[in-house]
Amino acid sequence: MGTRSAPVAASIGRSPTVALLDEVQRQRARGVDVLNLSGGEPDFTTPEHVIRAAGAALEAGFTHYTPSRGIPELCEAIAAKLHADNGIVAHPGTDIVVTPSAKHGMYIALAGVIGPGDEVLLPSPAWVSYAPMITLLGGRAVDVPLDPHDGFALTAERLSAAVTPRTRAILVNSPNNPTGRMLTAAEADAVAGVADQHDLMILADEIYEHIRYDGRTHRSLAAHPGCDGRTLTVNGFSKSYAMTGWRLGYVAGPAAVMREVVKVQEHTVGCAASFVQRGALAALSEESRGCVREMVASYDARRRLLVGALGKIPGVSCADPEGAFYVLPDISRLGFGSSQEFSAWLIERAGVVVTPGSVFGPTAEHHVRLSFAASPDILTAAVERLATALATRENP
Ligand code: PMP
Ligand code: GLU
Numbered sequence: 530m531g532t533r534s535a536p537v538a539a540s541i542g543r544s545p546t547v548a549l550l551d552e553v554q555r556q557r558a559r560g561v562d563v564l565n566l567s568g569g570e571p572d573f574t575t576p577e578h579v580i581r582a583a584g585a586a587l588e589a590g591f592t593h594y595t596p597s598r599g600i601p602e603l604c605e606a607i608a609a610k611l612h613a614d615n616g617i618v619a620h621p622g623t624d625i626v627v628t629p630s631a632k633h634g635m636y637i638a639l640a641g642v643i644g645p646g647d648e649v650l651l652p653s654p655a656w657v658s659y660a661p662m663i664t665l666l667g668g669r670a671v672d673v674p675l676d677p678h679d680g681f682a683l684t685a686e687r688l689s690a691a692v693t694p695r696t697r698a699i700l701v702n703s704p705n706n707p708t709g710r711m712l713t714a715a716e717a718d719a720v721a722g723v724a725d726q727h728d729l730m731i732l733a734d735e736i737y738e739h740i741r742y743d744g745r746t747h748r749s750l751a752a753h754p755g756c757d758g759r760t761l762t763v764n765g766f767s768k769s770y771a772m773t774g775w776r777l778g779y780v781a782g783p784a785a786v787m788r789e790v791v792k793v794q795e796h797t798v799g800c801a802a803s804f805v806q807r808g809a810l811a812a813l814s815e816e817s818r819g820c821v822r823e824m825v826a827s828y829d830a831r832r833r834l835l836v837g838a839l840g841k842i843p844g845v846s847c848a849d850p851e852g853a854f855y856v857l858p859d860i861s862r863l864g865f866g867s868s869q870e871f872s873a874w875l876i877e878r879a880g881v882v883v884t885p886g887s888v889f890g891p892t893a894e895h896h897v898r899l900s901f902a903a904s905p906d907i908l909t910a911a912v913e914r915l916a917t918a919l920a921t922r923e924n925p
Contacts, residue, residue, distance in 0.1 A: 541661035545888040553882055564911040566899040567882045569706060569854060571771035573827075576812070576820040579770060583808030591807060595800045597791055599627025599779070603806045606813045607779055614738075616752035617762060623784040626791050627809070629801040631736045631765030631778030636662045637797070638761045638780045639698075641790035642730045643668040647697040649732075652683050653890030654857070656706045656734070671696070674892045677859065680848065681708045681892070685719040692723065698730040699723065701750060704737040707857050707889050707898040709850025711741060712748050721755030730786075731760040736778070739769040739821050741852035742829050751781070758783055761790075768854075769821055770812040777801055777809050828854050831901040831908055838912040839899075842919065854902040857886065861895035863919065868897050878922075879914035 550568035557563060574580075598604060604621035611617040619625050628634035635658070643649060645667030651659055652673040660670035673691045675681035688699065699720055703712035712720075724731050733750040741747060751760035765778030780790060794800070811817075832850060839847045839858050847858035865871040868885035875881050886896030901908060 537665055541664050544657055544661070546657050546884060549882060549884060561880065563876070563880045563882055564903075564907050564914065565882045566901070566903055566908070566911055567884045569768070569900045569902055570773050571768065571824065571854075571902045572904055573771040573824055575772050575775070575808075576770060576817060578814070578816045579772070579808045579811045582811035583775075583804045586804035586807035591803050593803060595803045595806060597795045597800050598622075598625065599801060600803070600806045600810075603627055603810050603813075606810055607781065610813050611762070611781055615735075615747075615749035615762070617749055617781060619781040620784065624787055625779060625781045626787060626794055627801050627806060628765075628778045628780060628794060629798050629805075630776040631734070631763055631767065632658060633776075633794075633798065634763045634765065634778040634780045635659070635732070635734060636665075637790050637793040638732055638763055638782070639663060639666055639668070640793045641782075641786045642732065642761065643697050646695055648693060648695045650688055650691050650696060650699045650729075652681075652687070652699075652701065654681065654705075654707050654886070654893035654896075655700075655890055656702060657888050659700055659702075668697075669695070672890060674890070677892060677896070681705075681710055683712070683716040683719060685722050688719060688723040689726075692727050692729075696727060696729060698732055700732040700734070702734040702736075703748065704741055704850075704852025706737065706853050707855045707884070707886070707893065709848070709853050709855050709857065711745055711851040712750070714748065717748050717750060717753045717756075720750060721753055724759055725755050729759070731756055732763065733760055734763045736763070736765045736768050737853040738764065740825055740828055740854055742825075742832060742850070745851055747852075761786060766809055766812055770817060771824065772808070772812065775802075775805050775808060777805050828901060831903070831905055832856070834905055835899065835901045835908050835912065838909065842912070842916050844919075854900055856899050856901065857893065857896045858899070859896055868894055872897060875915065875918065879911075879918040881911045881914050 553565045604625045608621040647668045648671045651670045663670040738747045750756045751762045761782035766772040844862040872885040884898040886893030
């Protein structure tokens with residue numbers, strides 16, 4: 530054998546959340562009755578007017594390549610949305626790139642910010658794909674462990690402790706997957722302060738921005754004092770508009786960085802699908818406000834149902850999520866060796882699929898993530914099965 534190096538892809542593992550979703554589909558195809566609370570995927574269908582707009586685009590032959598940055602009318606709508614909803618000033622011609630998924634958006638945003646050996650601070654628990662993306666780009670994801678005992682609060686001390694001369698950026702996700710936490714003003718100040726002190730870029734993943742509860746307001750880092758000019762905002766249509774299969778997102782940031790980001794888009798996917806962009810344009814219209822409000826009200830009812838039902842199970846403690854559609858209960862008092870062991874046991878014993886906390890980093894070990902983007906019937910049945918399985922467990 531020669532001395533060939535391993536492919537870059539060999540340095541990362543599979544996406545555990547995608548793998549679980551695949552497994553659920555496999556089990557269902559075999560006729561197994563599984564209740565899926567793993568992957569975060571809305572169970573609603575995409576709003577009618579969005580489907581109609583994409584369908585009309587197809588019918589009209591709008592089936593060719595578009596500019597890499599996205600169709601101008603969508604870039605303009607995104608700029609208007611960013612200004613109205615988020616207080617972000619982004620020029621549609623230079624500061625925005627429409628991407629096939631927020632996932633790809635985050636990947637190319639990172640590519641525009643880091644190079645080999647650069648470090649990105651990743652407060653954890655963190656969504657499963659950030660660290661592998663950073664690794665694929667030759668960078669290093671540096672875990673900033675947050676503490677479950679203080680609600681995973683992000684502080685300047687915790688961020689500063691992880692800064693080295695190679696630190697290039699801080700990646701923040703709010704509302705957060707998997708904790709359900711939303712950034713407070715003090716936390717945003719902490720991010721801004723550390724970024725300013727060490728001249729770091731900020732990557733803000735705001736994909737759950739519309740899904741929030743109890744009247745909370747969403748805080749966009751790009752509009753926060755001190756973050757302006759150093760923040761790339763990543764967002765997408767999957768969660769807010771129940772458009773996971775459409776694969777559409779966007780990145781907005783300073784023109785000088787976006788000039789680099791768009792080159793990566795040009796060389797990888799070229800552009801997002803043309804007719805999908807027309808659908809996204811409809812999603813950003815006034816007509817969607819009611820649909821989003823209804824879906825969020827439904828998530829809120831499910832959140833209450835799930836948190837209430839889990840709270841009745843001895844040994845399980847669960848904070849109220851502030852946003853997104855996940856709960857992250859602490860299962861440490863149930864007596865399992867690990868969250869992985871608990872999750873495997875739950876599938877085996879009860880046919881309920883949840884995501885082990887450990888996939889989100891060591892700070893989420895002894896927790897499991899349950900998605901409540903599932904119907905109230907499924908949520909109720911899943912918690913009943915969980916309670917019964919625990920109550921009838923041998924040698925707990
Ligand atoms: N960020 C977070 C925090 C997510 O949970 C997801 C869900 N997959 C994404 C980004 C990517 O969303 P999508 O690729 O479906 O646009
Ligand atoms: N974002 C969702 C999750 O965390 C969907 C799966 C994925 O893309 O990771 O479960």
